[in-house]
Amino acid sequence: MAASTHTVANQAPPLTGYDLFTADRALVEAVERHTDPALRDEVREELSGLGRTCGSAQVQEWGRLANDHPPRLHTHDRYGHRVDEVEFHPAWHRLLGKGVSAGLTAAWTRPAGHVRRAAAFLLWTQVEAGNCCPLSMTHAAVPALRTDPELAAVWEPRLTSTVYDRDLRPARLKAGALFGMGMTEKQGGSDVRANTTAARPLAEDGAYELTGHKWFCSAPMSDGFLVLAQAPGGLTCFLVPRVLEDGSRNVFLIQRLKDKLGNRSNASAEVEFDGTWARRVGAEGHGVRTIIGMVAATRLDCVLGSAGIMRQAVAQAVHHCTHREAFGGRLVDKPLMRNVLADLAVESEAATALALRLAAAYDDGGETERALLRLTVPAAKYWVTKRCAPVAVEAAECLGGNGYVEDSGMPRLVRESPLNSIWEGAGNIQALDVLRALRREPEALDAYLREVGEARGADHRLDGAIKNLLTDLADLEGIEGRARRLTERFATVLQGALLVRYAPPAVADAFCASRLGGEWGAAFGTLPTGLDTAAVVRRARPVD
Structure with missing residues (x-):
């Protein structure tokens, strides 16, 4: 009886078996404009291969x-020996192996390495965001280690390797290695100068013994960790290897794994150091200065990760509405739904354009580009990561009740969406960092104004937004209380400038009319009339 009445109809087919890279027109165009013409074919082929992997049903x-089988902590073996090991589902190791082999930790050693890696990271986040954490930490550890050439010589070839070597062994015996990070403590959080973990110098030059704790330690199964601790000369950066040179385990006591809202496949731990051997990285008292390069790189990955989640959410919403019929026609053809989808698509494309522009600045490495990064990385991290959650929630709503069901995959995106705005410094930290850059590094503002100035005169709403931003900067009274609004303007003005220069007119017009022109409501789907929303939605469609 049930078989004769249960007919499945008017359901969108699974969004699988496609190339996530070539289907993302905004990403393809961003990669091409930031890649040397001599490398474009190579990079496109590489990213298209990864895009097909990401879109495969198996991956x-x-x-x-x-995600469904989170890691498990084993503090002791059957005999009572302390082991402090984290057990992962085989799918986690398969994903991590694919990510490493795809070069997601190898940006520092390849031509156009940061742009191609940024695009790959954006794609890989759409498969499963949890495994992106160790990939990000490993990638970001390189600039910190380069402050000590001796350490860099040992670890950098392993961190940038495309071999996933999961066994815990001394670094000299590893074909590839992963890194984690331990900065925050329970009493301080983002205020790392309140850290109490103590570092006592040992007889060996550069060696110390750590005693203390870390409230959040990313990727505790990694081969090494960069941590902050109080040495005699002040807050200092240290490298803590998981396994010592003689093959014995370092003292690295995992107290528990965090039970997180999302990012459930990834282990985040509380750890204790009790006579833990560590090697100093950089000078005593220069801990923040040493690790700041790592922080900047992970913040850019937060932008990329949020852009990836937004892209996947929009792709799922557009795909569903293209196939779903209601009230006598396809949802995608209904003017109000098309307004919602176009609004979401514009947000996603603006995030992608901004993220890839910052990656290109890393590849350039010039003085002006470094100054631009100093201001725009925290601004982008603030704004793009905050836009991720409302995009994911609205995209899930486009699927109706289907979007609230776990099988759709949308709840996983929703749970993941707030993460990047919290990790690596929450919103206030980013806004204050923007103010710090304005006060201490005037060349950062010069570089920013030069960048947005490339688009002046192309759209009157963008010109007005630039003028308003300059007015804000002229009034420094109570600026800290206005730091969030100012940071938002830095991000949206730069996004507008990039879209005016590079995006199709329909996308740039929709962005400037809403985000810069003031004709926009508090919810998505409030784009003003007169825009070509159909063209915007067609551009965002993942498969034809």
């Missing part, structure tokens, strides 16, 4: 399994 199933 998407790995992502589901890794």
Whole structure:
């Protein structure tokens, strides 16, 4: 009886078996404009291969399994020996192996390495965001280690390797290695200068013994960790290897794994140091200065990760509405739904354009580009990561009740969406960092104004937004209380400038009319009339 009445109809087919890279027109164009013409074919082929991997049913199933089977902590073995090991589902290791082999930790050693890696990271986040954490930490550790050439010589070839070597062994025996980070403590959080972990110098030059704790330690199964501790000369950066040179385990006591809202496949731990061996990285008292390069790189990955989540949410919403019929026609053809989808698509494309522009600045490495990064990385991290959650929630709503069901994959995106705005410094930290850059590094503002100035005169709403921004900067009274609004303006003005210069007119017009022109409501789907929303939605469609 049930078989004769249960007919499945008017359901969108699974969004699988496609190339996530070539289907993302905004990403393809951003990669091409920031890549040397001599490398474009090579980079496109590489990213298209990864895009097909990301879109495959098998890899998407790995992502589901890794999320559904979170890691388990084993503090002791059967005999009572302390082991402090984290057990992961096989799908986690398959994903991490694919990510390493795809070069997601190798940006520092390849031509156009940061742009191609940024695009790959944006794609890989759409499969399963949890495994992106160790990939990000490993990638970001390189600039900190380069402050000590001796350490860099040992670790950098392993961190930038495309070999996933999961066994815990001394670094000299590893074909590839992963890094984690331990900065925050329970009493301080983002205020790392309140850290109490103590570092006592040992007889060996550069060696110390650590005693203390870390309230959040990312990727505790990694081969090494960069941590902050109080040495005699002040807050200092240290490298803590998981395994010592003689093959014995370092003292690295995992107290528990965090039970997180999202990012469930990834282990985040509380750890204790009790006579833990560590090697100093940089000078005593220069801990923040040493690790700041790592922080900047991970903040850019927060932008990329949020852009990836937004892109996947928009792709799922557009795909569903293209196939779903209601009230006598396809949802995608209904003017109000098309307004919602176009609004979401514009937000996603603006995030992608901004993220890839910052990656290109890393590849350039010039003085002006470094100054631009100093201001725009915290601004982008603030704004793009905050836009991720409302985009994911609205995209899930486009699927109706289907979007609230776990099988759709949308709840996983919703749970993941707030993460990047919290990690690596929450919103206030980013806004205050923007103010710090304005006060201490005037060349950062010069570089920013030069960048947005490339688009002046192309759109009157963008010109007005630039003028308003300059007015804000002229009034420094109570600026800290206005830091969030100012940071938002830095981000949206730069996004507008990039879209005016590079995006199709329909996308740039929609962005400037809403985000810069003031004709926009508090919810998505409030784009003003007269825009070509159909063209914007067609551009965002993942498969034809």
